[in-house]
Amino acid sequence: MSNSNLTRRGVLKSGAVAGAGVALPTIFTASSAAAYTNEPTGGTVTLGFNVPQSGPYADEGADELRAYQLAVEHLNGEGDAGMMNTFSSKALKGNGILGKKVEFVTGDTQTKSDAARASAKSMIEKDGAVMITGGSSSGVAVAVQGLCQEAGVIFMAGLTHSNDTTGKDKKANGFRHFFNAYMSGAALAPVLAARYGADRKAYHLTADYTWGWTQEESIVAATEALGWETVNTVKTPLAATDFSSYITPILQTDADVLVLNHYGGNMVNSLTNAVQFGLREKQVNGRNFEIVVPLFSRLMARGAGENIKGILGSTNWHWSLTDAGSAAFVKSFGTKYGFPPSQAAHTTYCQTLLYADACERAGTFNPCGVAEALEGFEFDGLGNGKTLYRADDHQCFKDVLVVKGKDNPTSEFDLLEVVEITPVDQVTYDPNHPMFAGGALGECNAG
Amino acid sequence: MVGTMDAILLQILNGLDKGSAYALIALGLTLIFGTLGVVNFAHGALFMIGAFCAVTLQRLLSLSFETVDPTKTDFLGNPAKIKTPYIESWLGPETGAAIIDWSVPLAILFSIPIMLFVGYVMERGLIKHFYKRPHADQILVTFGLAIVLQELVKHYYGANPIPTGAPDAFKGSFDFGVVLGFDPNLIIYPYWRMVYFAFAAVIIGAVFAFLQFTTFGMVVRAGMADRETVGLLGINIDKRFTIMFGIAAAVAGLAGVMYAPINSPNYHMGMDFLVLSFVVVVVGGMGSLPGAVLAGFMLGILESFASMNWIKDILPGIDQIIIYLVAIIILLARPRGLMGRKGVMED
Numbered sequence: 001m002s003n004s005n006l007t008r009r010g011v012l013k014s015g016a017v018a019g020a021g022v023a024l025p026t027i028f029t030a031s032s033a034a035a036y037t038n039e040p041t042g043g044t045v046t047l048g049f050n051v052p053q054s055g056p057y058a059d060e061g062a063d064e065l066r067a068y069q070l071a072v073e074h075l076n077g078e079g080d081a082g083m084m085n086t087f088s089s090k091a092l093k094g095n096g097i098l099g100k101k102v103e104f105v106t107g108d109t110q111t112k113s114d115a116a117r118a119s120a121k122s123m124i125e126k127d128g129a130v131m132i133t134g135g136s137s138s139g140v141a142v143a144v145q146g147l148c149q150e151a152g153v154i155f156m157a158g159l160t161h162s163n164d165t166t167g168k169d170k171k172a173n174g175f176r177h178f179f180n181a182y183m184s185g186a187a188l189a190p191v192l193a194a195r196y197g198a199d200r201k202a203y204h205l206t207a208d209y210t211w212g213w214t215q216e217e218s219i220v221a222a223t224e225a226l227g228w229e230t231v232n233t234v235k236t237p238l239a240a241t242d243f244s245s246y247i248t249p250i251l252q253t254d255a256d257v258l259v260l261n262h263y264g265g266n267m268v269n270s271l272t273n274a275v276q277f278g279l280r281e282k283q284v285n286g287r288n289f290e291i292v293v294p295l296f297s298r299l300m301a302r303g304a305g306e307n308i309k310g311i312l313g314s315t316n317w318h319w320s321l322t323d324a325g326s327a328a329f330v331k332s333f334g335t336k337y338g339f340p341p342s343q344a345a346h347t348t349y350c351q352t353l354l355y356a357d358a359c360e361r362a363g364t365f366n367p368c369g370v371a372e373a374l375e376g377f378e379f380d381g382l383g384n385g386k387t388l389y390r391a392d393d394h395q396c397f398k399d400v401l402v403v404k405g406k407d408n409p410t411s412e413f414d415l416l417e418v419v420e421i422t423p424v425d426q427v428t429y430d431p432n433h434p435m436f437a438g439g440a441l442g443e444c445n446a447g
Numbered sequence: 448m449v450g451t452m453d454a455i456l457l458q459i460l461n462g463l464d465k466g467s468a469y470a471l472i473a474l475g476l477t478l479i480f481g482t483l484g485v486v487n488f489a490h491g492a493l494f495m496i497g498a499f500c501a502v503t504l505q506r507l508l509s510l511s512f513e514t515v516d517p518t519k520t521d522f523l524g525n526p527a528k529i530k531t532p533y534i535e536s537w538l539g540p541e542t543g544a545a546i547i548d549w550s551v552p553l554a555i556l557f558s559i560p561i562m563l564f565v566g567y568v569m570e571r572g573l574i575k576h577f578y579k580r581p582h583a584d585q586i587l588v589t590f591g592l593a594i595v596l597q598e599l600v601k602h603y604y605g606a607n608p609i610p611t612g613a614p615d616a617f618k619g620s621f622d623f624g625v626v627l628g629f630d631p632n633l634i635i636y637p638y639w640r641m642v643y644f645a646f647a648a649v650i651i652g653a654v655f656a657f658l659q660f661t662t663f664g665m666v667v668r669a670g671m672a673d674r675e676t677v678g679l680l681g682i683n684i685d686k687r688f689t690i691m692f693g694i695a696a697a698v699a700g701l702a703g704v705m706y707a708p709i710n711s712p713n714y715h716m717g718m719d720f721l722v723l724s725f726v727v728v729v730v731g732g733m734g735s736l737p738g739a740v741l742a743g744f745m746l747g748i749l750e751s752f753a754s755m756n757w758i759k760d761i762l763p764g765i766d767q768i769i770i771y772l773v774a775i776i777i778l779l780a781r782p783r784g785l786m787g788r789k790g791v792m793e794d
Binding site for chain 1: 453454457458461462464465519521522523527598601605606607608609610612619620632633634635636637639640709710711713715716719750751754755756759766767
């Protein structure tokens with residue numbers, strides 16, 4: 001008879017705990033050796049550019065990647081330094097970041113959340129990326145932001161417009177330079193009311209996923225506050241290609257405005273179908289029927305051809321802006337690639353510079369130090385006027401552009417014209433606004 | 448009641464053009480399955496290639512030379528380069544512009560030899576090696592081929608949709624409401640979608656006439672019914688079946704060419720239609736050409752009705768599952784599909 005205290009259940013429990021410990025991904029255990037995840041130790045620092053290189057947003061991803069490469073060149077002291085010359089902060093010296101040469105790895109998000117998380121994870125674990133940035137979808141941004149929070153690296157979001165990214169899904173390690181659906185509504189509604197009247201009846205077609213819902217909610221709230229009536233809000237499947245059966249019911253209503261809360265291929269097809277069905281020639285109660293596309297992307301708008309002429313929408317940035325920062329960026333990008341940059345390229349270039357600058361000011365790559373440097377940071381010279389990276393939700397607050405499809409484009413890039421620059425005060429909201437409620441930044445995670 | 452009637456009429460019209468595309472693709476799929484016994488998952492890619500034939504011809508006709516206009520500047524402030532299509536400089540601005548404007552209808556002629564060739568190469572180069580393999584192998588290899596083809600198109604044309612407009616003469620829409628005694632602007636329908644429906648009807652009619660009234664067609668039909676006996680009679684049925692593959696590819700390609708103005712072509716458009724077209728084939732009855740056409744239009748119309756707001760209010764999300772729901776019901780009631788024959792895919 002043995003006197004040992006070992007029991008079968010006890011052995012199993014200990015085995016399970018030990019097994020779970022061994023199985024823990026290295027991203028959770030690496031911190032034991034370094035001060036924070038992927039602390040650069042040699043003469044280089046690696047950034048991870050996670051963009052859609054395949055799938056429907058591949059062209060947008062390609063433009064983001066061009067901007068990242070340009071930003072890396074400028075950070076390393078090559079090229080004409082672009083917006084580093086106009087950036088209000090002068091911490092960047094053109095010798096990399098904190099004296100370390102900037103290198104990068106790329107991942108393919110495929111515009112799928114699981115694929116985007118897998119590529120980000122690979123760049124963090126295998127390539128030692130100290131920061132992840134990019135993407136062209138809110139679903140992807142929210143997923144990758146969550147992963148970066150767990151892994152203890154900074155996430156500098158690319159093109160993501162859903163309120164949720166810095167609303168209910170905000171994270172302490174995540175930062176968004178791009179504007180959001182609320183800001184589109186706040187900027188667009190007064191222009192719509194001024195141009196089309198304050199007593200319009202709107203019919204919404206909305207892509208049935210996180211971005212579409214927040215976009216619809218934002219535009220409905222902003223236009224109803226100015227007197228518009230919402231006749232109907234219809235959700236359309238993300239996979240829909242032909243929108244004729246969603247557009248024809250509009251003919252049977254007394255709606256006189258169609259709001260297309262669609263992006264990418266959805267937007268191209270729904271707008272094309274709406275124009276085909278004669279909505280732009282339609283008269284309701286003696287007034288012209290109007291179509292609105294709240295989030296415009298020049299790259300995507302090209303697919304809709306001349307159907308975008310005269311259509312109002314909003315955008316984060318446009319290459320035709322004449323401020324010194326925009327001009328410097330367009331010159332660098334245009335000289336290198338032969339065409340002007342998209343808003344996706346602009347926001348990703350800015351995010352790279354903002355991250356690098358924060359590292360310089362913090363004197364470390366430690367994500368908690370970088371986050372602290374970005375929180376409440378006010379800057380100028382990056383093409384959007386005076387901008388604040390708000391500490392409460394890690395959202396940038398800056399002017400928003402209301403644009404219109406150009407009637408007489410002079411080139412294939414000259415598709416949109418800026419009709420109004422909405423001042424930042426008009427698009428600023430309380431951090432506890434109901435559309436952004438339900439989440440918390442939490443604590444910064446350094447890995 | 449009038450409100451309901453005009454809504455129903457509109458959805459029938461919507462269903463007819465959707466159904467036209469389904470029917471044309473399903474017709475080609477059935478032709479290939481009926482003749483060669485191959486389940487061709489690359490058929491959607493042929494539809495996509497057809498649409499890109501229209502894009503390519505439009506680009507070829509728009510090929511331009513550049514001249515510098517010192518009075519204008521480009522986005523970098525350099526003197527602007529003005530593009531003038533060669534065709535406008537050769538034939539005069541008006542004639543040249545008119546030819547470019549009509550590039551989609553012209554692409555019908557441009558696409559037929561291309562699609563026949565693509566179909567021939569696909570069949571001789573790849574698919575013939577899989578005739579005796581299980582259907583699962585055929586599905587895998589043709590699905591792989593479809594991905595290769597769409598990635599090739601994406602590489603050369605990009606991922607974004609490319610606007611490919613109908614001729615100006617067919618832009619705008621027709622007011623059915625006025626003709627039928629309803630108020631104006633209630634039942635309007637784009638001219639080009641009407642053209643698409645008429646075109647589909649002509650192509651479907653031509654395929655049936657070809658099979659019904661020509662000796663070639665008679666042999667093909669005999670081969671579809673009993674391949675072995677036709678072979679024993681000394682007829683080279685394989686050669687004819689290869690030609691039928693080419694014809695099926697051309698039908699899918701023509702469906703794609705004419706679809707280009709309806710929705711701007713993108714590399715993924717074939718996949719969007721592929722799964723639905725297979726459902727159409729199965730519902731119609733594997734191997735039945737009239738079944739494919741009937742099911743194509745029927746499911747197109749049902750899909751349109753399911754998108755109506757009052758139906759979606761009662762059954763949310765019905766628009767996304769209606770086709771599969773109907774397919775399940777029909778297959779439970781008639782396991783061989785609407786017009787399926789005994790013995791097809793049952794060995």
